[in-house]
Amino acid sequence: MTTPTWVEGAAGSLHDVDNLPYAVTADPSRVVVRIGDQALDLGAAARDLRPEWAPLLDTGSLNPLMAAGPDTWDAVRSWVVDLLTDEAHRDAVTLLPLDGLELRLPFDVADYVDYYASEHHASNVGRIFRPDQEPLLPNWKHLPVGYHGRSGSVVVSGTDVQRPAGQRKAPDAATPTFGPSVRLDIEAELGFVVGRTLPLGTPVATSDFATTVFGVTGLNDWSARDLQAWEYVPLGPNLGKSFATTVSAWVTPLAALEPALVDLPGQDAVPVLPYLREAGPSGYDIEVEVELNGVVVARPPYRTMYWSPAQMLAHMTVNGASLRVGDLYGSGTISGPEPEQRGSFLELSWGGTAPFTVGDETRTFLEDGDEVVLRYSAPGAAGGRIGLGEVRGRIVPSPATDGA
Structure with missing residues (x-):
């Protein structure tokens, strides 16, 4: 039970005193x-x-x-x-x-790393792009796969997202063209905000997660799939990811999420190396809701993630990389085993081949004017639920034109 608050209307809400973001x-x-x-x-x-x-x-x-x-x-x-x-x-x-309060980016972002921690998402992507091969690459169950993003492109919820432009190459074309992305996507993720500075050569153990990470925030890793597909070999994402990453204006402290701790789905089939091992529950029972233009199109569950946030942090620093207060790392797309639990439009439309329903229309990727809202909730200490804030962004047209 939570101690009753004197604030009218707060008791029993998603923002009772067991939350306090x-x-x-x-x-x-x-x-x-x-x-x-x-x-x-x-x-x-x-x-x-x-x-x-x-x-x-x-x-x-x-x-x-x-x-x-x-x-x-x-x-x-x-x-x-x-x-x-x-x-x-x-x-x-x-x-x-709250009405009328203008909220800014809540922390100064130092570095930004994004992971690929959902087995369901990684398997779906593998099946879409490599249908004749194993969906997961050989390294995937041995380490949390990730890439370094661009911290200067992290923006607060409510900021418009300009459609990115870059090189795109059609499968049957001999050379690329330049223009606005035509396969613009979302990735519903959870972000972790580091509250500790550590010098080079100081790895962080999984057991030090709670004293190193200050809290969590909702995160949308906007992705230009056509730009990404042409540029990512052999070094990984660049312009297809670096144009915008949106985070919630609210940061929920880890203490509020203790009632949401759950066991990971299991890493028994492929044992992890000692620096990635954990004792006790290390996942979180967080529900995500993906809304496109006022219609809920997916409900990804964070509890199904294969790699935990503590393992991602341990892997990020095991080579001796430094940490700074304000470092941000993302979970990667949150997707569950069911079609309605997929956290990206790439998966919901199966690479654009199977449009999904949004109200009275069908869609594949984002169109100009679309607004995406991600909402998050988790079990609270009082037996109810707490809200982790929302991540909102609207797509505005690119000033670029084809052939520029």
Whole structure:
């Protein structure tokens, strides 16, 4: 049971005191935490009540709070719970209505890595592009496969996404052409935000995940499949991925997700190397909802992912790569075993060969004007569910023309 909050309408909602995700407002910039349909102004609360924390909370980024370390994360969260559950604090804090709040990118992104951690997604992609071969490549069950993305292209939910342009080559063409992508796609993912700086040569054990990662955020890894198909051999994605990655304005602390911990589906058939081994539950029972133009088209379950976030972090640093506060890594597309659980339009349309239904029409890839919304929820400590925020983006036309 969660201690009752005095905030009207918050008890039993997706944003009760067992959740408390953080965001950052744009003007003036300060850290806020969501409770029900309002946001607690932590910048003002810190100035008035805990001035030693003002540099962490009365600021325009979560990076100072994250850099303060896990003991401070826990202390701030406990303080926020006390502010919102003890009636004595009702008149001492400021609650802001969410309507009208302009939220910015909640943290300064250092590096960005994206993984490929769903066996169902990887198998579907293999069957689409390599129908006469094994769907998974030989390395896939031995390590979390990933690529380095472009941190400067990470944008906050609500930002329009311009259709990217680049080289495309039709299967029957001898040479490529240039123009706007005609196979623009989404990837419904979960992002993990690092709150710790470590120098080169300092691998992170899977057991250190909870003291290294500050929290999670929804993530859409927009993908231009035609650009990607032509460029990715032999070094992997580049322009097909680097034009935009959208994250939620809200970062949910790992502490709120403890009730959602579940066992991984199983890595018994192909034992992992020692640095990737884990003890206890390491997956998360998070439900994702993919909405296109107001219609839900898929419900991918994160609990089916093959590789855990702790394993992805361990693999990212095992070679001695450094970490910085604000590093972001994505899970890769979340897809389940059923057709309605596929987290990309590439899978939902089976490579564009089987259009899927959206209301009264059928679709394959994204068209200009389309709006995609990803929503996330998980079990909460009070027996209900918590909301992890939404990731929203609308496609706007490319200024490029064919033959440019």
